[in-house]
Amino acid sequence: MSDLEQRLKNKTAVIGIVGLGYVGLPLAVAFSQAGFKVLGFDIQPRRVELVNKGEPYIADIDSESLSALVANNLLQGTTVQSQLKEVDAICICVPTPLTRTREPDLSYVTRESEELSRYLQPGQLVVLESTTYPGTTRQIVLPILERSGLKGGQDFHLAYSPERVDPGNKKYSIRNTPKVVGGIDSSSTRLAELLYQQVAEVVVPVSSPEVAEMTKVFENVFRSVNIALVNELTQPCEKMGISVWEVIDAASSKPFGYMPFYPGPGIGGHCIPLDPYYLASKAREYDFHTRFIELAAEINERMPYYVTSRIADALNTRGKSLNNARVLVLGVAYKKDVEDIRESPSVKLIQLLQEKGTNVSYNDPYIVKIQISEDMLSSVELTEECLSSADCVVIATDHSYYNYQHIADKASLVFDARGATRKLDNNNIIRL
Ligand SMILES: NC(=O)c1ccc[n+]([C@@H]2O[C@H](COP(=O)([O-])OP(=O)(O)OC[C@H]3O[C@@H](n4cnc5c(N)ncnc54)[C@H](O)[C@@H]3O)[C@@H](O)[C@H]2O)c1
Numbered sequence: 001m002s003d004l005e006q007r008l009k010n011k012t013a014v015i016g017i018v019g020l021g022y023v024g025l026p027l028a029v030a031f032s033q034a035g036f037k038v039l040g041f042d043i044q045p046r047r048v049e050l051v052n053k054g055e056p057y058i059a060d061i062d063s064e065s066l067s068a069l070v071a072n073n074l075l076q077g078t079t080v081q082s083q084l085k086e087v088d089a090i091c092i093c094v095p096t097p098l099t100r101t102r103e104p105d106l107s108y109v110t111r112e113s114e115e116l117s118r119y120l121q122p123g124q125l126v127v128l129e130s131t132t133y134p135g136t137t138r139q140i141v142l143p144i145l146e147r148s149g150l151k152g153g154q155d156f157h158l159a160y161s162p163e164r165v166d167p168g169n170k171k172y173s174i175r176n177t178p179k180v181v182g183g184i185d186s187s188s189t190r191l192a193e194l195l196y197q198q199v200a201e202v203v204v205p206v207s208s209p210e211v212a213e214m215t216k217v218f219e220n221v222f223r224s225v226n227i228a229l230v231n232e233l234t235q236p237c238e239k240m241g242i243s244v245w246e247v248i249d250a251a252s253s254k255p256f257g258y259m260p261f262y263p264g265p266g267i268g269g270h271c272i273p274l275d276p277y278y279l280a281s282k283a284r285e286y287d288f289h290t291r292f293i294e295l296a297a298e299i300n301e302r303m304p305y306y307v308t309s310r311i312a313d314a315l316n317t318r319g320k321s322l323n324n325a326r327v328l329v330l331g332v333a334y335k336k337d338v339e340d341i342r343e344s345p346s347v348k349l350i351q352l353l354q355e356k357g358t359n360v361s362y363n364d365p366y367i368v369k370i371q372i373s374e375d376m377l378s379s380v381e382l383t384e385e386c387l388s389s390a391d392c393v394v395i396a397t398d399h400s401y402y403n404y405q406h407i408a409d410k411a412s413l414v415f416d417a418r419g420a421t422r423k424l425d426n427n428n429i430i431r432l
């Protein structure tokens with residue numbers, strides 16, 4: 001049995017988590033709750049400071065658990081990368097955004113790999129968790145790490161394991177979400193499997209990092225394509241006077257071969273809008289054009305425009321136009337019950353409305369301020385006066401916090417882009 005295997009089994013291994021964001025912080029908490037000492041690395045001193053004070057900045061982590069872990073010395077945040085020397089296994093959870101031209105931006109991954117190559121120790125296990133295209137672990141991370149003089153698979157272990165965290169999901173956590181792992185060789189896979197078995201009930205080993213990388217992008221492309229399909233279906237449904245929501249509910253009664261996806265004002269977050277481009281870009285290197293994937297992205301990205309035109313139609317039924325109308329947007333987070341606005345379609349929607357001369361205000365219980373182009377908007381209080389004085393109240397994100405019956409009763413016109421009001425029968429509601 002290798003030293004690392006022994007240390008993982010008797011929980012004396014020290015785990016390093018690099019990047020304490022939506023993915024990294026919950027993972028750091030999970031390992032420390034499993035009894036491991038965890039060092040959490042971030043380049044943002046503020047995040048490290050908050051972690052060390054036991055103050056979470058991510059809604060899924062409660063401050064009591066975090067403070068207890070910090071107080072018991074099980075979790076410590078640091079900005080000092082040389083401390084990577086002190087850990088046995090390292091999970092890299094840094095961002096993988098797109099460039100302005102929608103190409104994969106692996107600069108965080110390469111920069112961290114360069115840092116790590118300076119401190120890499122024999123016997124360490126490195127696992128990349130950031131979402132990326134197939135080939136990143138072996139073709140990009142491995143050669144950088146080998147600048148250390150150590151050889152992958154021989155002196156250190158390297159694997160890829162995609163993160164499947166779903167912020168705001170109360171049912172599925174790290175523990176009960178199966179974790180896929182693929183190493184550059186069999187011992188890397190075995191050690192990565194053993195690592196994640198400490199925090200996840202089911203670990204699924206695959207034959208290579210490339211399979212694990214492709215699995216992650218496939219999962220997100222699957223969502224993107226299916227959301228696009230239902231977003232497209234919404235449009236002829238509207239022309240035919242059919243409620244797409246009722247169609248989805250009826251189709252959901254089929255116990256096999258169907259899975260519901262819902263339309264909306266677009267897609268957001270750090271994954272679904274970005275990951276398909278990672279695969280599309282890589283496929284182009286192989287002279288392959290992923291038409292399905294790019295079409296889905298295009299349909300989803302058009303949704304804020306479609307919703308804007310539907311709001312204009314709704315106002316038109318009241319003899320009003322977007323120009324000078326007062327529109328109150330409810331929800332600017334990219335999905336319900338989270339405080340994340342990355343790639344949020346609400347931001348695009350507000351921008352488009354403002355471009356048409358609409359006077360837009362917003363409310364979001366999770367987001368106090370939001371930058372829209374040059375302007376900084378602040379969340380308004382959701383008073384009766386604020387609901388009744390708007391020419392149209394737009395439900396852009398269906399937070400559980402909202403009382404939809406109350407909203408529909410007080411507003412003169414509601415445009416519901418999320419189907420949050422589908423059980424209500426007020427005749428001032430227009431749904432996507
Ligand atoms: N957010 C999700 O729901 C989700 C789900 C599955 C997968 N992912 C993937 O996980 C990865 C991380 O996403 P996230 O949402 O946690 O991002 P995030 O922006 O919330 O967190 C990333 C953190 O990494 C830090 N960081 C950047 N470079 C660093 C470095 N060199 N050293 C130390 N810290 C560094 C940043 O300061 C930030 O705190 C991305 O690849 C994303 O696609 C995200």
